[in-house]
Amino acid sequence: MSVNRSANRSASTFVDVPRGLAGVVVADTEIGDVRGIEGFxxxxxxxxxxxxxxxxxxxxxxxxxxxxxxxxxxxxxxxxxxxxxxxxxxxxxxxxxxxxxxxxxxxxxxxxxxxxxxxxxxxxxxxxxxxxxxxxxxxxxxxxxxxxxxxxxxxxxxxxxxxxxxxxxxxxxxxxxxxxxxxxxxxxxxxxxxxxxxxxxxxxxxxxxxxxxxxxxxxxxxxxxxxxxxxxxxxxLHGGAPSRALDTLDAIGTPDRIDPWIRERVLAGDRIMGFGHPVYRTEDPRSRMLRGIAQQFGGPLVELAVEVERQVEAILAELKPGRELHTNVEFYAGVVMELCGLPRExxxxxxxxxxxxxxxxxxxxxAQDSKIIRPAARYVGPQPPAAVPVLV
The missing domain is CATH 1.10.580.10 (Citrate Synthase, domain 1)
Incomplete structure (x- = not known):
């Protein structure tokens, strides 16, 4: 009788965790922390x-x-x-x-x-x-x-x-x-x-x-x-989005286009770049600070960004009730870097x-910990051992 060693090992030693390791603590740290519910x-x-x-x-x-x-x-x-x-x-x-x-x-x-x-x-x-x-x-x-x-x-x-x-x-x-x-x-x-x-x-x-x-x-x-x-x-999906968030402002162009542009994309299920964060469930404190810096510069781009933020949150509250999405760091980071003359690339x-x-x-x-990080994966492919086909 064949033995399903993968299944036996899974039952005895594997620990199921959420996709992407969301919320899983893998180490202790003294460097810092993100309190997503507090926005701190x-x-x-x-x-x-x-x-x-x-x-x-x-x-x-x-x-x-x-x-x-x-x-x-x-x-x-x-x-x-x-x-x-x-x-x-x-x-x-x-x-x-x-x-x-x-x-x-x-x-x-x-x-x-x-x-x-x-x-x-x-x-x-x-x-x-x-x-x-x-x-x-x-x-x-x-x-x-x-x-x-x-x-x-x-x-x-x-x-x-x-x-x-x-x-x-x-x-x-x-x-x-x-x-x-x-x-x-x-x-x-x-x-x-x-x-x-x-x-x-x-x-x-x-x-x-x-x-x-x-x-x-x-x-x-x-x-x-x-x-x-x-x-x-x-x-x-990580650091490559500040310029994409700014591209959104370019695509909208003027305040009168915000509502139809955003509604169309929300209803289509598209992601609005610069909004949402995997940890924060309230306003991203980095975004709040950068918005203040941008407003000190002022100008049409800042005014458009602030209005886009306001309308996106209102439209999402209407079309996706109970799903809070706020600007993340990338939204106003792009605005600030543009105002300071950095090329988008x-x-x-x-x-x-x-x-x-x-x-x-x-x-x-x-480096202070000598233990190598070595997680496991659950095998879900065809059941082994299968006979290797003979070449004729």
Whole structure:
């Protein structure tokens, strides 16, 4: 009599979980949390929104990878330390034109995966399993500091322009805008982008963060962990939607077209880009903060965005009662980045420039646990063992 070993193993050792691991706790973390019902999230013990409103990017970076907010002296020292790491190794710089040319049409985020791998090799990143906590931390800082330089250079090379060398005296956000455009940004735009970057550094065990942690659990080096996270972020259901949300505003065009345009898509069951979140059941606090930043700029685009938000929520309440959908971070992120002069192809890469720091913190935390993340799958295919057909 044949034995269904797969079924027996399933009955004895498998644990059924929701699709997508929704709501499943897979680890403990000290980095932060997302409270979806409350509409609140935090980095360590501090409100992420309050940090974005009151601190600079480098201070929050220090908080995530070192565990504390720095005092003024340490803040200046850490900013100087990270700024000195912005320049890429010669081996990486030399390869960027070929990477940009090969990836023409796929954008800087795809090229960044290759550039990060080269950076890890050039800097001698070793498996996190084989190095101590200080070396791990140093590797993450090296990698995260280099990310904006890679992205800006790949963007400019893809447009036939020469890369712009980083400037150490500029803040993380201001230097990023400078490397993209070749012009030093005004303080208001630099601060708006900085607040956006801070607000998106980390956000629970999202797909890219979880990917980084899975790779870190194997003991792989920091570069490998970050490359995997970038791959996850590139998907349109994760980080690839800020420009798509802005495309929605372009398609609507004027306030009088909002109602018919939205109704048609809701009734057709289409997704309205920039609305809804898998965790939040109330207003996304990141969206609320970014809306306020956008309104400080003002103008027709902001007015249209605010009206679209109002009407979409009203139409959804009418047509889909009991199903609350609010704007997520992508909706007003696209508006803010557009107002600050970022090209749309750089919206998701800019998200990655922030998230690299959050990934780094999660890599460091996961590296402290020697247990590899190795879930199981239930086999549901044809019943084995079947006879292998004989070739005649």
């Amino acid at each position: 999230y935090h980095y360590r013990q501090y409100s992420a929104v309050e940090l974005a409103q009151t601190r600079g990017f480098e201070d929050v970076w220090h908080l995530l990878v070192h565990g504390t907010l720095p005092d003024p002296a340490r803040s200046a020292a850490f900013a100087a330390e990270t700024a000195a790491l912005r320049r890429l190794p010669d081996e990486v710089t030399a390869a960027l034109p070929a990477i940009a040319a090969a990836g023409r049409g796929s954008g800087p985020l795809a090229g960044m995966r290759t550039a990060l791998s080269l950076l890890g090799a050039a800097k001698g990143f070793r498996p996190v399993y084989d190095i101590d906590a200080e070396r791990r931390r140093a590797d993450t800082v090296v990698a995260a500091a280099a990310v904006p330089t890679m992205l800006a250079a790949l963007h400019r090379l893809g447009r036939g322009l020469e890369p712009v060398e980083p400037r150490e005296e500029l803040s993380y956000a201001a230097n990023y805008l400078y490397m993209l455009t070749g012009s030093e940004p005004d303080e208001r735009r630099a601060r708006a982008i900085e607040q956006y970057l801070i607000s998106t550094i980390d956000h629970g065990f999202n797909a890219s963060t979880f990917t980084a942690r899975v790779i870190a659990s194997t003991g792989a080096d920091v570069g490998a962990c970050l490359v995997g996270a970038v791959g996850a972020l590139s998907g349109p 750089m919206f998701t890469p800019t998200f990655a420039a922030a998230r690299a720091v959050g990934w780094s913190a999660n890599i460091l935390e996961q």
